[in-house]
Amino acid sequence: xxxxxxxxxxxxxxxxxxxxxxxxxxxxxxxxxxxxxxxxxxxxxxxxxxxxxxxxxxxxxxxxxxxxxxxxxxxxxxxxxxxxxxxxxxxxxxxxxxxxxxxxxxxxxxxxxxxxxxxxxxxxxxxxxxxxxxxxxxxxxxxxxxxxxxxxxxxxxxxxxxxxxxxxxxxxxxxxxxxxxxxxxxxxxxxxxxxxxxxxxxxxxxxxxxxxxxxxxxxxxxxxxxxxxxxxxxxxxxxxxxx
Numbered sequence: 143x144x145x146x147x148x149x150x151x152x153x154x155x156x157x158x159x160x161x162x163x164x165x166x167x168x169x170x171x172x173x174x175x176x177x178x179x180x181x182x183x184x185x186x187x188x189x190x191x192x193x194x195x196x197x198x199x200x201x202x203x204x205x206x207x208x209x210x211x212x213x214x215x216x217x218x219x220x221x222x223x224x225x226x227x228x229x230x231x232x233x234x235x236x237x238x239x240x241x242x243x244x245x246x247x248x249x250x251x252x253x254x255x256x257x258x259x260x261x262x263x264x265x266x267x268x269x270x271x272x273x274x275x276x277x278x279x280x281x282x283x284x285x286x287x288x289x290x291x292x293x294x295x296x297x298x299x300x301x302x303x304x305x306x307x308x309x310x311x312x313x314x315x316x317x318x319x320x321x322x323x324x325x326x327x328x329x330x331x332x333x334x335x336x337x338x339x340x341x342x343x344x345x346x347x348x349x350x351x352x353x354x355x356x357x358x359x360x361x362x363x364x365x366x367x368x369x370x371x372x373x374x375x376x377x378x379x380x381x382x383x384x385x
Contacts, residue, residue, distance in 0.1 A: 149191065153198050160202050167246065168196060168225070169209045174233055177213025186217045186264055193220065200224045209242060215260040219301060230256075251310045253346035253372065260302035265293070271304035272363035305350050305367070311341030311377070315349075333385045339375035346374045351385045 145152060160166045170192045175181065187193075199206055208225035210218070213233055222228065229252070231242055244250040261269045276291040283299055286292050316336035325331050337349060351369040355362040369385045 149194075153195060156195060157198050157202060160199050160204060163204060166199050166202070166204045166206045167209060168199060168206055169211065170196065170221075171209075171211035171216070172213060174213070177233070181213075183214075184264065186214065186261075188216070188218070188221065196221060196224050207246065209246075215258045215302075217261060217263060217301070219262060222301065248310060248343075251343055251345040253307065253309055253348060255305045255307040255348050255350070256302055257304070259300045259304045262296055262299075262301045266296070266298075266300070269300055272366055274361050274363055305348075307348070309341075309345045309347065311339055311343040311345040313345075313347045313375070314338050314340050334382055336380055336382050337373055337375065338380040339377055342377055344374070344376045346372050348372050349383045 170188055176183065188196075196206070196208070205226045206224060208221055208228045210216070210221075210228060210230045211233060212230070218228075229242065229245060231238065234241060241250075245252050259269050259271055261267055278290045280287055280290050280292055280298065283297070286294075292298055314337075316338075319334045321332040322329070333351065335349065337347060339345060339347075349371045350367060352365040353368050354365050371383050371385075373381055373383060375381060
């Protein structure tokens with residue numbers, strides 16, 4: 143369905159409706175045919191009409207939950223600043239309404255982690271978590287240095303990294319303890335970390351194990367995901383996770 147009314151009329155109706163709400167749920171993103179086979183794009187931002195809608199909704203002063211439909215990582219710097227929360231749902235299929243409403247109303251506490259990296263700009267692409275080291279890496283990703291692998295006009299870091307994901311509760315990790323610092327031959331090394339639910343709600347956290355081999359015969363990535371465990375914890379509960 144295509145709304146043929148003037149843009150100003152559509153925006154006015156949207157704002158009038160939003161002014162009657164306590165919280166705005168803005169469902170934005172890509173159309174299904176905009177992603178997939180033979181559907182590459184050089185502009186990964188939302189369409190300007192959607193940007194204008196979000197800007198108009200922001201002026202109402204109401205909290206905004208952005209429900210983002212997409213088939214690829216998108217560049218959503220402006221949307222991150224305007225929205226109070228973002229629920230990335232990809233293209234969720236015929237049961238989308240039930241699944242999304244369960245999360246929005248708190249029936250389900252989200253625990254998913256991103257399987258892809260969201261860039262700040264298309265100029266950062268290709269960007270992925272397990273890239274190899276450069277000849278002149280930054281000594282601190284948050285501090286720019288001359289003659290290092292860095293951008294003049296942007297951070298090297300992604301907007302949202304691989305493995306990122308929030309919950310309605312909060313978790314803290316202890317320092318990692320390892321069974322040995324000298325692994326011989328085919329020996330075994332156990333890594334332990336204590337996970338604690340520090341929030342008010344029961345929730346699951348996906349604990350992720352990354353490694354880096356700094357002395358391999360062939361160059362290895364800066365980090366490699368080697369394992370993960372999904373742990374359900376009640377408020378105040380702690381569990382030891384072992385790999």
